[in-house]
Amino acid sequence: MSFEPRILGILCNWCSYAGADLAGTSRIHYPPNIRVIRVMCSARVDPTFVVKALVSGADGVLICGCHPGDCHYSEGNYKTMRRIPLLKKVLTDLGIEDERVRLEWISASEGQRFADIVKDMTERIRALGPSRISAELDVDPREK
Amino acid sequence: MESRECKIGVYICNCGTNIAKVVDCEAVREYISELPQVAIARTYKYMCSNPGQELIIQDIKEQGLDRVVVAACSPRMHERTFRAALQTAGLNPYMFEMANIREQCSWVHDDPQAATEKAKALTQAAVFRVAYHEALEQMMVDMCPNTLVIGAGIAGLTAALELADAGQKVYLLDKQDHLGGNLARVDLTAPYLDSARDLLTERITRVKTSDNIELLLNSRLQELKGYVGNFSATLVSVDSDDTEENKAQKIEVGNVIVCTGYKEFPAERVTHFGYGKLPNVITSFDFEKMLRAGRIECKDGEIPNYVAIIHCVGSRSPEYHGYCSRVCCMTALKYVHEIKSAIPSCYVSDLYIDMHAFGKGHEDFYRRTSEVKTMFLMFGKGDHPIIRSAGPKDDCQMLIEVNEQLSGEVIEIPADLVILMVGMEAREDATETARLVNISQDKDGWFIESHPKLDPVATTTDGIYIAGTCVAPKDIPDTVAQARAAAGRILAKIAKGKIAVDAIYAEINEDSCSGCRICNELCPYSAIEFDDEKKRSHVLSVMCKACGACVAACPSGAIKGRHFTDQQMFAQIEGVLR
Numbered sequence: 001m002s003f004e005p006r007i008l009g010i011l012c013n014w015c016s017y018a019g020a021d022l023a024g025t026s027r028i029h030y031p032p033n034i035r036v037i038r039v040m041c042s043a044r045v046d047p048t049f050v051v052k053a054l055v056s057g058a059d060g061v062l063i064c065g066c067h068p069g070d071c072h073y074s075e076g077n078y079k080t081m082r083r084i085p086l087l088k089k090v091l092t093d094l095g096i097e098d099e100r101v102r103l104e105w106i107s108a109s110e111g112q113r114f115a116d117i118v119k120d121m122t123e124r125i126r127a128l129g130p131s132r133i134s135a136e137l138d139v140d141p142r143e144k
Numbered sequence: 145m146e147s148r149e150c151k152i153g154v155y156i157c158n159c160g161t162n163i164a165k166v167v168d169c170e171a172v173r174e175y176i177s178e179l180p181q182v183a184i185a186r187t188y189k190y191m192c193s194n195p196g197q198e199l200i201i202q203d204i205k206e207q208g209l210d211r212v213v214v215a216a217c218s219p220r221m222h223e224r225t226f227r228a229a230l231q232t233a234g235l236n237p238y239m240f241e242m243a244n245i246r247e248q249c250s251w252v253h254d255d256p257q258a259a260t261e262k263a264k265a266l267t268q269a270a271v272f273r274v275a276y277h278e279a280l281e282q283m284m285v286d287m288c289p290n291t292l293v294i295g296a297g298i299a300g301l302t303a304a305l306e307l308a309d310a311g312q313k314v315y316l317l318d319k320q321d322h323l324g325g326n327l328a329r330v331d332l333t334a335p336y337l338d339s340a341r342d343l344l345t346e347r348i349t350r351v352k353t354s355d356n357i358e359l360l361l362n363s364r365l366q367e368l369k370g371y372v373g374n375f376s377a378t379l380v381s382v383d384s385d386d387t388e389e390n391k392a393q394k395i396e397v398g399n400v401i402v403c404t405g406y407k408e409f410p411a412e413r414v415t416h417f418g419y420g421k422l423p424n425v426i427t428s429f430d431f432e433k434m435l436r437a438g439r440i441e442c443k444d445g446e447i448p449n450y451v452a453i454i455h456c457v458g459s460r461s462p463e464y465h466g467y468c469s470r471v472c473c474m475t476a477l478k479y480v481h482e483i484k485s486a487i488p489s490c491y492v493s494d495l496y497i498d499m500h501a502f503g504k505g506h507e508d509f510y511r512r513t514s515e516v517k518t519m520f521l522m523f524g525k526g527d528h529p530i531i532r533s534a535g536p537k538d539d540c541q542m543l544i545e546v547n548e549q550l551s552g553e554v555i556e557i558p559a560d561l562v563i564l565m566v567g568m569e570a571r572e573d574a575t576e577t578a579r580l581v582n583i584s585q586d587k588d589g590w591f592i593e594s595h596p597k598l599d600p601v602a603t604t605t606d607g608i609y610i611a612g613t614c615v616a617p618k619d620i621p622d623t624v625a626q627a628r629a630a631a632g633r634i635l636a637k638i639a640k641g642k643i644a645v646d647a648i649y650a651e652i653n654e655d656s657c658s659g660c661r662i663c664n665e666l667c668p669y670s671a672i673e674f675d676d677e678k679k680r681s682h683v684l685s686v687m688c689k690a691c692g693a694c695v696a697a698c699p700s701g702a703i704k705g706r707h708f709t710d711q712q713m714f715a716q717i718e719g720v721l722r
Contacts, residue, residue, distance in 0.1 A: 006721060013220075014584065014604060018592075021218045024247030032258040035265050035720045036248055037713070038219070040648075044692025044708060052714050056721040072582060072604075073691035074668045083696070109587040115252070 005059035005125040006134070007118075009036035010045050014072035015107045016064035022111030030115040031122040034062065041065070042103075043076030047087040050101055054091075057134045060100045060125040062117070067105040077105070099124050100131055150275050151183040153209040154267065155200060157191035157216035159246055166250040168260040172215065175264045181275055183207060191216050197229040204233035211274045215243035215267040221595070236279035238647065238707060243270040265720050272719030276712045280647035285686065287373040288398035289313065289638045291631075294365060294577070297325020298620060299403035299612030299627040301347040306631035308356035312638060315395055316351065317360045319382050323348045325405050326613075331435035333620060334474035335509030337481060343620070365580050366392060371689070372607030373398045373643045399607045399634045402591065403627060404577055406568035406613040409458030409465065417454065417564055418531050424448075424541050425531065425562045427457075428475060440486050440561070442541065448490060448560035450540050451483050454529060455496040459567035461525070467588060469567030469617040473500045476565050477513040484516050493519040493557050495529050495546060503619060519557070522549040531562060568617040581608045590616045601630040606645075609633060648707040649688035650695055654680045656702035663694035663703060 011017040017038050023030065039045060042065025053061045063084060065077040084103045092098050102121055106114050129135075154176050158164035169187045177185035184203055188196050191214050203209050212235070214226050219242040227237035243266040253259040289312050293304045296318035304314045322328065323344070330340040351357050360379055367378040377400070379393045411419040411427045419425050423443040434440050442448050453476045458464040473496065480492050494513075499520075501510045514520065523529055529546045540558035548555045570589025571577075578585050583603040584592040591610045594602035601609050611626035612618065618626075637643060652663075652672075659679040664672050671687035672694060674680075683694075683703075695705035 008717060008721060017218075018220065018584070018604075021220060021244075021247040024218070024251040027251055029252050029254060032249075032253045032255065032262045035262060035269070036244070037269065037716050037720060039692060039708060039713075041691035041693060044696050044705060046696040046710065046713075048710070049713055049717060052717050053721065056718050058721055069579070070584075073689060073693065076668070076691045076693050079666065079693050079697070108584045108592055 003126060003129060005033050005122060005130070006057060007034045007060040007062055007121060007125065008053040008058045009034045009062045009064065009118075010042075010049060011036055011038055011106075012042045012065045012072070012077075013038055013040050015066035015070060015105075016042075016114070018108035019064075019106040019110045019114045022108065023115045024111075026111045028111050028115040030118040033122045034118045041071065041073050041076035042080040043073065045080060045083070047083065050087060050091075054096065054100070054131060054133050059128075059131045059134055060102070060121060062121055063101070063103045064106045064114070064117075065103075067107055070107060095132060097128055099128060150181050150211050151207070151209050152181050152211045152213060152271055152274060153200065153203050153207065154182055154185040154213045154215065154271060155191050155196070156185070156187045156245075156267065157196070157214065158187060158189045159216060159250075160189060163216070163246050163250040163263075166253060166256055166259045167245055167263045168256060169263075171260050172245075172263050172267055176267050176271065179268065179271055182271060183209060192222050192225055197225070200226070200229050201233040204230065204235050210235065211239045211277060213241050213243060213267065213270040213274050215245045215263065215270065217246040218242075218244045218248070221247075238280040239274065239277050241270040241274040241277065243267040265722065268722060269716045269719035273712050273716040276709065276715050277707070280706060282644040282647045283686065284642045285373050285645055287637055287641055287643045288375070288396050290315065290395070290397045291634055292317065292365075292375070292377050292395065292397040292400045293403065294400065294581075295325060295403040295405055295612075295614070296320075296323045296351075296359075296361075297403060297405045297612065298327045298344065298347075299405070299623045300325070300401070301344070301351055302624050302627035303401045303403060303611060303631045304357050305347060305350055305354070306628050307634065308351075308354045310635050312356060312635070314357045315360060315377075315379075315397065316357055317363050317365065317379060319362070319364050321362050323351065323359075323361075327620070329429060329436075330432050332478055332482060334471075334478040335503075335505045337478065360393075365577075368400065368581055371645060371686075373637075373645075375400060375607065398638065399609065400581055401609045401611055401627070401630045401634070402577060402581060402583070402614060403610070403612045404571060404574065404614040406617065407571045409469075409566040409569050411457060411564050411566050413464060414457055414564075416528060416530070417457065417562070419564060422531060422533065422542065422562070424560060425564065427564050427566045428472070428479075429566065431479065431563045435482055440483060442560050446560070447487055450491045450493070450558045451479075451561045451563065452493045452495060452544055452557060452559040453479055453563045453565060455494070455565045457564040457566050458569070460497065465567060465569060465588060467617065468500060470500070471617060471619050472565040472567060474503070474506055474509060474619070476563075477509055479563060480513050480516065480518050491519070491558075493521060493544075493559070495521045495523055495544070497523060497525055503621070521546050521555060521557070523547060524549055531559070534558070568613055571614070574614065577614075581605065583608055583610065590614065601626050601633060645686070646690065648690040648705075649685045650683045650690065650692065651685070651704045651706060652680070652682050653702045653704065654678065654682065656700050657681055658700050658702070660699065662697055662699065666694050666697055668693075
């Protein structure tokens, strides 16, 4: 059986989540590998959310916020823009490939862009294979 | 995850066939009903319907549910609806979570098995999360009865009068030095050929004499702070730069209506019609100017014998704007009548792609226009007419070659004057306006409604309303309807006197706070204060907009983002990945 990655999407409510919803109302299809949770602002994305996702079996984490300058909270995404690269540096030091954590800006009108990014990320992570952590877990979490 | 004692009701919506045709809702129900905290799991055809909501209310009352999950459409669609249902049943509205299995599942995936597995995960995540939800109390704040109306075109004038007539104070702001907006540039209106000036004059007079309306012309919004019911707006003169604070006027308002209108598509962007090169190729707005001046003439002052009107300039084209500008077809027909009435011998050709006559009275108007001997010529999208200067032997200024669709023939027609029906586009300052009042724009720059069908004049920011052509191209009746709707929404809120603000905000646990003050600088709303005596920070909850930036940044983990707590987020992450 081919490897189907599990990707967690953490989307800001105002731009990116609305953009993902627009992909839905526009019936733009993308791979089902992404599963989305919502935060009010990408600045709420605590680095531990990403770590938590990776140890819970995610093969990738996609964080999306409003385009710079467009944040509903004026400047939250600038904080995200600084935070996530720092986290990625730590994660790569720990042997987690850079591509597994991705930060993208998606506006409320960019349904197509959301679908394209999900498609691209799914393909890249499928090529990369399971994350070290999710492979090591290798237990049925329901038996935990 | 530790197990929490709770009784969760889970409701999986079929949404007719919208969800059920891809997701096996019954399989989701079976899977979910086995989770230990789930007391009851049901599927239903339309959860948002009255019987659907009743189902939840009854189960809460009879089964003693203490938390509810609905797996259905986007929470942006119906979270409020279901929260209200919980409240009706006597349960705190925040003991609710939605799983988005329509917009982000059934509508975007076609493999039923994968979609069903994903729907299970999304619903499970909601169950795990809701187990950690806490009852939150909403705060009631005063509603300032004053309203700021931005833009004094037909929408702004109408909204301002609606509010002022009800006895409420209105600040009516416009960047220009006069009232009336784009409509003041128009002569007659379609389809009844009544004068735009007449429509405006009565309103302008009443606005100018109203005791409740303060006019602020030549002015713009510089800053908007606060939240619904309690905004503070800074207004400045259009010529002042941002540093001249002395000239700024501060006003307190409870709500804002944005009716900033449109700008016309710049015809010079379309090079193939020779606008700017051929002297007698003009835009519809150039023509309105002629009509208002009372003389239709060519550049050399001669009365035209032949006038050609070309539709969809800048509209319905992949190169410029993909959308239809809605008003141009009827405006073109209006020109036919105005030309025929001014110059009865004039020969008028109307070159169109499709004739959009969708509104009330529009088809009749189209028929009446055909009766006044207009030459209608249909051209194909992307196969535009070609205009060239006529030769010395021709009795006209220009010749237009059209590949006419209905006859299938290439036809050449004479023209002395060519009118390009330019569409509407978002104003250049729309982005700045959107940022100032914190609303979003769509891909074409139009402002985005809270819901395109069910909530067309509200936005995602509470207390900010939109009306007229800043939302999308529309005609006068639709614009006026929106303006009145926005004013009506605000009057209803003012009538209540108080307004409930979201119970979601950040809280600092003073026992864990180290007083490092990292959060103080981070907050874009200056909602975090430092207590110099206690050496601790605390959040002014009314000012907090719950972005969560401070929550994620606190090195001591002392800040709790209500309704987005670490525990809740972790539980959701675990649930979605299982």
